[in-house]
Amino acid sequence: MNRAFTVTELNQRIRDRLTGDLRLCDLWARGELSNVVNHRSGHRYFTLKDGESQIPCVLFRGNASRLDFDLADGQNVLVYGDVEFYRPQGRVQILVKAARLDVGLGEKHRELERLKERLAAEGLFDAERKRPIPAHPACIGVVTSPDGAALRDVLRVLGACPGRIVISPAVVQGDSAPASIASAISALQGIADVIIVGRGGGSAEDLSPFNSEVVARAIYQSAPPVVSAVGHETDVTVADFVADHRAPTPSAAAEMVRPDLERLREALEGAEARMVRSLAASLERRRARYLALGRLLAGRRMMAIVSEERQSLDRMTDRLVSAEDRRMELFAGRLEVAAGKLDSLSPLSTLRRGYSIALADSGVIRRASDLAPGELFELVFAEGRLLCRSVKVMADRS
Amino acid sequence: MGLKDTVLTDLNAPEDLSLEASLAELEGIVRSLEEGELTLEESLKAFERGVSLIRRCNSLLDGAEQRIEILVGELPEDLAR
Numbered sequence: 001m002n003r004a005f006t007v008t009e010l011n012q013r014i015r016d017r018l019t020g021d022l023r024l025c026d027l028w029a030r031g032e033l034s035n036v037v038n039h040r041s042g043h044r045y046f047t048l049k050d051g052e053s054q055i056p057c058v059l060f061r062g063n064a065s066r067l068d069f070d071l072a073d074g075q076n077v078l079v080y081g082d083v084e085f086y087r088p089q090g091r092v093q094i095l096v097k098a099a100r101l102d103v104g105l106g107e108k109h110r111e112l113e114r115l116k117e118r119l120a121a122e123g124l125f126d127a128e129r130k131r132p133i134p135a136h137p138a139c140i141g142v143v144t145s146p147d148g149a150a151l152r153d154v155l156r157v158l159g160a161c162p163g164r165i166v167i168s169p170a171v172v173q174g175d176s177a178p179a180s181i182a183s184a185i186s187a188l189q190g191i192a193d194v195i196i197v198g199r200g201g202g203s204a205e206d207l208s209p210f211n212s213e214v215v216a217r218a219i220y221q222s223a224p225p226v227v228s229a230v231g232h233e234t235d236v237t238v239a240d241f242v243a244d245h246r247a248p249t250p251s252a253a254a255e256m257v258r259p260d261l262e263r264l265r266e267a268l269e270g271a272e273a274r275m276v277r278s279l280a281a282s283l284e285r286r287r288a289r290y291l292a293l294g295r296l297l298a299g300r301r302m303m304a305i306v307s308e309e310r311q312s313l314d315r316m317t318d319r320l321v322s323a324e325d326r327r328m329e330l331f332a333g334r335l336e337v338a339a340g341k342l343d344s345l346s347p348l349s350t351l352r353r354g355y356s357i358a359l360a361d362s363g364v365i366r367r368a369s370d371l372a373p374g375e376l377f378e379l380v381f382a383e384g385r386l387l388c389r390s391v392k393v394m395a396d397r398s
Numbered sequence: 399m400g401l402k403d404t405v406l407t408d409l410n411a412p413e414d415l416s417l418e419a420s421l422a423e424l425e426g427i428v429r430s431l432e433e434g435e436l437t438l439e440e441s442l443k444a445f446e447r448g449v450s451l452i453r454r455c456n457s458l459l460d461g462a463e464q465r466i467e468i469l470v471g472e473l474p475e476d477l478a479r
Contacts, residue, residue: 146477163416166466166467166469167468193418264455267421271448272452275445279431282438285434
């Protein structure tokens with residue numbers, strides 16, 4: 001039999017072997033925290049684990065005081081340190097020198113992935129259901145904390161826009177946040193034309209309410225389109241997937257929702273120009289028709305019709321001039337010019353080519369169906385007129 | 399609803415219309431005028447209605463100031479004015 005080691009000798013040997021291995025020094029390890037003990041001494045003891053394995057960890061007071069978060073069971077963390085062998089208890093452990101919260105993986109992360117898969121399968125993320133942001137919302141709803149910077153950012157960017165801004169206050173962090181956000185969204189139904197839902201940046205924990213199913217469903221069920229604005233650009237939550245639009249930040253959300261006033265003014269000017277143009281064209285058409293007819297026809301009855309139309313044209317010109325807008329005066333001026341041109345126009349040449357004009361009491365007959373069978377009408381030729389009676393309304397010859 | 403219906407039936411006073419509603423009605427009016435199917439009298443009515451809608455929109459834009467409300471509780475002091 002070889003010489004037997006004492007336990008101390010054995011552990012010494014194991015320790016030498018481990019500490020001599022550079023691959024076990026200055027490493028990062030990722031896992032979930034459990035059995036966190038904050039010892040009175042200021043040292044921290046905990047276990048780092050994943051689905052299959054675990055390893056004890058020690059974090060001494062000096063390093064523990066430099067942590068920017070409180071260790072708690074269930075957190076997913078990254079720890080930095082050396083693997084060491086604790087001889088008195090024959091235990092392999094990590095001597096932790098630094099740690100930070102791990103937003104990437106861990107059980108919570110897997111849970112989130114499962115939620116996303118489920119909601120995606122149900123169609124909550126479907127691109128086809130994404131609705132556009134209304135161009136001119138009469139009411140913009142904002143779901144966020146009334147005390148947060150996010151709300152101030154949104155209001156600053158929205159600025160003086162036509163329409164109301166209605167804040168639907170929500171708790172955006174902590175256990176009550178998901179339900180609070182969801183009910184704040186439903187409170188805006190029937191009020192807002194578009195809803196911004198969001199909060200400023202924070203830790204993964206802070207943003208987690210926006211990864212909750214209840215918030216996802218509230219966004220999904222919202223009648224007005226929802227713009228999500230959670231945290232910073234790099235943070236993407238379930239809310240972002242369900243929302244009709246995702247803004248990288250609350251300010252950006254406001255940017256997307258804010259109506260473009262410059263374009264609106266241009267559109268209004270365009271609409272006015274189009275109205276003036278088409279009314280002028282239509283007046284010119286009618287005026288040409290009636291003036292020409294008036295000269296052409298000697299019949300007293302027709303003169304009466306023409307004179308009536310002339311008067312309504314004059315009346316119209318008066319009304320247009322009386323409109324305050326200077327453009328209206330311009331337009332009336334153009335009408336005069338048009339009227340001048342009309343005097344040189346005449347359908348006579350057209351009539352000479354073999355066309356005639358059919359007239360009823362109500363004026364020019366444009367379609368066969370304007371006349372009932374048996375009704376009287378006049379046919380006006382280049383020379384002379386015929387008094388006629390309609391016999392039958394027929395379809396086009398084809 | 400065709401323009402004839404809107405022009406010849408009761409209309410909301412432009413002052414009561416939202417920007418969105420004014421713009422939608424204006425768009426319809428412009429289109430009907432361009433189609434040229436209206437009678438003289440209808441064209442004129444449509445035109446005048448259009449002008450008053452444009453005025454309404456402009457006054458909404460000119461008079462725009464931020465109007466903030468809160469559904470529950472009080473507006474934070476820094477936002478109330």
